[in-house]
Amino acid sequence: MRAEPARMMFKIAGVFNDVRISKQEWPEIKPSTxxxxxxxxxxxxxxxxxxxxxxxxxxxxxxxxxxxxxxxxxxxxxxxxxxxxxxxxxxxxxxxxxxxxxxxxxxxxxxxxxxxxTPFGHLPVLKFGGHELGESFAINRYLARQFGLAGNGSLEEAYVDSIADFFKDFFEKTGESVKAIITGGGPIDPAYNEIVAPARDAFLPPLERFLKKANSGYVVGNSATWADLIITEYLATCQSAIPGFLSGYPSVESYVTWYFPVWIRDCMKRGAFLKYAPNSNGFIMAKVSKQTLCNLRRLCIGSQSRLYGSPCCSIDDQAVSYRLTYFDLRYLAEGARQIFRHKGVLFEDVRIRREEWPALKPKTPFGQLPILEVDGHVIAQSYAINRYLARRFGLAGMSLMEEALVDSVAEAHKEFLEASLPYFRVLLGVDKGHKQLILRSYKEQQHFQDDVYRNMIVPARDKYLPYLERFLAKSESRYLVGKTVTWADFVVSESLATWEELAPGFLDGQPKLKKYTRLVRELPNIAKWIDERPKNIF
The missing domain is CATH 1.20.1050.10 (Glutathione S-transferase Yfyf (Class Pi); Chain A, domain 2)
Known part of the structure; x- marks a missing residue:
């Protein structure tokens, strides 16, 4: 059990001596360890x-x-x-x-x-070739795209991204409680009924639907992706620690108990087709199917590829129907709206009222907004939507490494958004709080010891902004990564501008970030959109 991950990695590399001893041999060998x-x-x-x-x-x-x-x-x-x-x-x-x-x-x-x-003050970090890449999901996407495990085609990639992001929400809600159950060694922690079970019942039904729709044993498409690995690994852990954890979800249970080994064998099989090509400055596939040809560019690292920074498909995007649905707020949908407007692509901006949401909720992939409909295909999760559009319209980065760095900045920004969520819930009236109090200036906020702003937002701000400053200092342009604007610039600048508006003085002492925010928002199409868009508090 403990040695199996190492065996798998050695097997893929094709070099190792697998020594297996019997229990009877162990007493003699033990003193020499x-x-x-x-x-x-x-x-x-x-x-x-x-x-x-x-x-x-x-x-x-x-x-x-x-x-x-x-x-x-x-x-x-x-x-x-x-x-x-x-x-x-x-x-x-x-x-x-x-x-x-x-x-x-x-x-x-x-x-x-x-x-x-480290880039964002925590692990893991992937280091190679003089680059440092933070945020686990950014690392996963980078490796998956390099080794052909991200999905076949841009839509599959978007679906994989959406289910992975949805899983991440589930993991962050349940991880600590599951860990406590595993390490407790006794009765299931009471937190199971309060935290884990409700989160499980929100996550598993959509996963069950994805598996039935794919009808392949994988969560998306006809081949294994990185989403399969992270989901099955965690659900297998939950199932072993909490008997009956997957009961009532037959497709998911089959997926975890049977298809997980299949997925491992599939990865090992793919590994046999990967080889290092020094002249191409990266890995290439020795055998590539027609389905994966449009992803071949993502398997090579280097500046030779002209496809980066331009649409990843040759489709006439004006002939494609885009319908973006969200509440009448900027928040999670504004990144996608700015991508559309910056590139001059027509889209239907659907803004629903809160009283309309209960009827629409069961029809969405994960019971959440925003969703993007592309010629009948529905993509959920705001960051999966942003990545899909950014890759299609050349706003994801100019190389594989730039795309990964953009992804890591955006993931770190998402953590800041999650830390600020209680603040916005008070503003919306979802949670109890003093609206007028939290709308005071940043300097005034410092006098309120018990306020949600001081207890949650200020620590997150002081942790997050220095890392943005570091990225700007390394950048060769006015943008966070590379020499051209990316979707991360849109979501980050919008967030910083919103905070400066809600709490004047939020960016005091951060002149580089103030200038950066202003420059991004002065891009012609973005400035025009900001002037024309509906006026919301955030």
Whole structure:
């Protein structure tokens, strides 16, 4: 079980010696292993700490190996921090615990090092060729597009994006509770009934519909995509930790218990067709079907491809029917609206009243807005819509790496939007709060200790804006990534302008961001749209 992911990776690479021992052989081999950390930490405290102390004594600083941070430091310091909170005196009673405690005490320093060394202050980060790519979903999309696992054609990519983003919402709602259930070892946590079960019942029905529609064993299309991997992996974990978790959803249960191994074999089969081509500066497919020809450009890295920065399909977009449906707000639909207006593409801007929403909700893919209808195809999730339109109209980035960086900036911005959601819910009257209070200026807000703005928005602002400043400092143009405007510029500049309008002074001390916001909004078609669009509070 624990070795299987490594075996799969080696299998794809085609190089490894798979040594498998019997239980009878283990007692003889055990003394020759590096460290006896196989037993549970609480039950084998002495055996666990002893070899670790030996490693730390050899080190001149508080890292277990070498002179800099490794994944082992993060894993061990996190484990010890947890055990210290659960078992009082876990480290303190150890007579030789000074070096061990120094590792735990250095956790703050490690965290600060991560924040300073990563694009958005958290992991994972993908580093290669002098580039750093943050945000897990941006990394997933980049790798999927490089290795042919993003979907066949622009519409399939959009569907994969939408289901992945919908899954991300589900994971963020349930992840901590599922983790607590797994690590609790006892009765299912009460949070299951309050958090996990409602989120499951919102996520699984649309997934069931997608699987039935695809009728292939995969969530979209006739082949495996990166969405299959992340969804089946998490649902398999939930099913093993919570018996009956998938009951009532037969297609999903089949998908997880049967098609997950099929998906792994499919990936391994695809891996056999991938080869590295030094002259093309990237990976290429040795065998490519007609369905994947339009995605071939995404499998190669480099500036040779002329297709980047131009529409990904040769379709006459004026002949395509676009219908964007959302509430009479800017918020999640404004990025798509600005993409249309910037490129001069006609679209139907449908704005529904709240009293119309209950009747429309069951007809949407995930019970959410916005949705985009493209000649009868329905795409959900605002960022999936933005990516689809940006790729079609040349606003996604000028290379595969630029597209990934744009994606990472947008994903980080989405986290800021989610942190600000309680603020907007008060403005809309969905949640209780003092509308006049939260509409005060940024400077005035600092005097209200208990206000949602100060407790939630200010920390998110102070965390997020420095990373935007960093991207602008690295950029060779007025935009966040590359030399041309992208969809990320539209969503970020709109958000910053909205906050400056709602809370004057929000961008005080950020002159580069103020200038950036102004320049994006002064683009001719964007400026015209801002002047003509319906006037909403946000």
């Amino acid at each position: 590096v460290k006896p950390l196989t037993a549970k930490l609480v039950l084998a405290r002495g055996k666990s700490l002893s070899p670790l102390r030996q490693f730390l004594k050899k080190s001149k600083i508080a890292y277990v190996v070498g002179s800099w941070l490794t994944w082992a430091d993060l894993l061990i310091s996190s484990c010890f921090a947890t055990m210290k909170s659960i078992v009082p005196g876990f480290l303190g009673s150890d007579p030789d615990g000074k070096s061990t405690r120094s590792l735990l005490q250095s956790s703050t320093m490690l965290e600060q090092a991560i924040i300073a060394a």
